[in-house]
Amino acid sequence: MIVTIERLGHLGHGIARDQDLRPIYVPGTLPGEVVEGTPDGDKLIDAKITTPSTDRVKPPCRHARACGGCQLQHASDAFVAGWKQEVVQNALAGQGLTADFLPLVTSPARSRRRATLSARRTKSGVLIGFHGRASDTIAEIPDCQLLHPGILAAFPGLQALVMAGGSRTTELSLQVTLTRGGPDVMVTGGKPLDASLRLDLARLVETHAFSRLTWDGETVALRDRPALTMGAATVVPPAGAFLQATQEGEAALLSAVRQALGPQKRIVDLFSGVGTFTLPLAETMEIHAVEGDAAMTKALDLAARNTPNLHRISVETRDLFRRPLEPDELRPFTGAVIDPPRAGAEAQTATLAASTIPVLAAVSCNPVTFARDAKALTAKGYRLDWVQVIDQFRWSTHIELVARFSRP
Incomplete structure (x- = not known):
């Protein structure tokens, strides 16, 4: 069978169509490539590329063919950047939304800590x-x-x-x-x-x-x-605690969050973890940090207490999926950061949408749940000002982003 790759799926597989217009998945291919192989269900095996894409490059790692750690080393950096932004745009379009995009930031090679x-x-x-x-x-x-x-x-x-x-x-x-x-x-x-x-x-x-x-x-x-090190603070996280994968990615996320918030007096950091955003932001503003894992909030609280010259940090252990902060609890804050896991934060987003907080910095690692939550916010009067994609997981299909929401 000979097929032409039309697009990439969310797992990075090339997607073509057979003679009956059913999707055929071909790993390791790029849009526009002509591929010949043997059909096996909805896959094409033993695939050979007869017409390569101009975006195809030699993988920089000699383990690329055998290892499954990276899915996109065969694609140029420019292609990957454009594709990742397009994934976010398509997710938003599925919810009837559009956004301006700030320039994408990619972590360098050999940076996964x-x-x-x-x-x-x-x-x-x-x-x-x-x-x-x-x-x-x-x-x-x-x-x-x-x-x-x-x-x-x-x-x-x-x-x-x-x-x-x-x-x-x-x-x-x-x-x-x-x-x-x-x-x-x-x-x-x-x-x-x-x-x-x-x-x-x-x-x-x-x-x-x-x-x-x-x-x-x-x-x-x-x-x-x-x-x-997080800002001026030293944190000792519990074993297995969530941590941004690269220092460069963490810095890019923090920079975008700062830009989204602007100068603030008092903010709430929802799903704060061990303080990735709380501790650096506390150098200029008061913060109430909320996290469901008690060991992580303990580590954050200890770091805050042992770091001089920070604004006041209060810490709360709370399951935001079961018991989100309600609009009256959110009233004292002039801004919010929300950084949920891949499932998003449907319940907490609903109460944020009903709040009067002027500006939100939303961090996400899943464009689909981000778009869902963005729709809930904009439906209640928030404006999606911009989105910035952070390619922290280089050569992978994983996408992270920061977005700014504000009340006009």
Whole structure:
């Protein structure tokens, strides 16, 4: 079968149509490319590109073909930027909305400071990396162009952890975060802890200069504080806490939030996490931070108390899905930041829409739920002033954005 790719789907697959106009999905292709392959259900396998797109480039990483960590290394940066913005535009159009877009910001290569790796013991040693595309096979990534060099430098220590606490029958998940005290490592799927394993793991943490090791939910070693810098503050997040994937991406998100808010007296930070926005913004304004995870609000509160010269920060642990802040509770604030997970914040958005807050900075990692929530806000009188796409997850289909809403 010979097909022409019409567009990319949300997973980055090329989409063509067969003779009956049914969609055919072809991974690793770009719009305009002519592809020949064997039909297999709604997919085209053994695909060969007979006419490549002018946007096709040589993948910068030698692991691109085997590894599933990146979906778009075969596309030019300009194409990826345009495609990601188009995804957001289409999501908004589906809700009858349009917006002005600020210039897109992309994180550089080799900047991912947080990653979840897969690992397994083998006959010859240890295998660590990302899964191959649509596969349970782990692809080794010694020259990964996505991960920060500090994470790659931690691989010998990670391999030693897997050798000590892994097995050949199960796969381990290794969440690694670079901190000022060294890599913070959270392992799930390892052997049950006993006295001998605890001792071995503690020795490995010292040998390889990890800051903290968490093993299936239990902290087994703390060599140094896994501290992060947020504005002028130092935060020690709980193991596994949400953190922006790159420092450059975090800085771009913060810059856009500052621009959206402008000068404010007192704002509310909804889904505040450990203080990504709260702590830097508190250098110029009072903030009430609300987060559903008690361990994260505790870390944020401690960081706020130990940082001089900040405006007042109050912290509240509250499930904003079940119990959103109501319009009367929102009345004291002159601005709001809202940064929900991928599911969006339908309940909290409804109460924001009914509030009198003059300006909102909305952060999202899902264009579809963002557009849904944007529709709810504009239906109640807010204006969508602009959107900025932040390509923090370079070469992936993941999209983040910041938007400004205001009451005319």
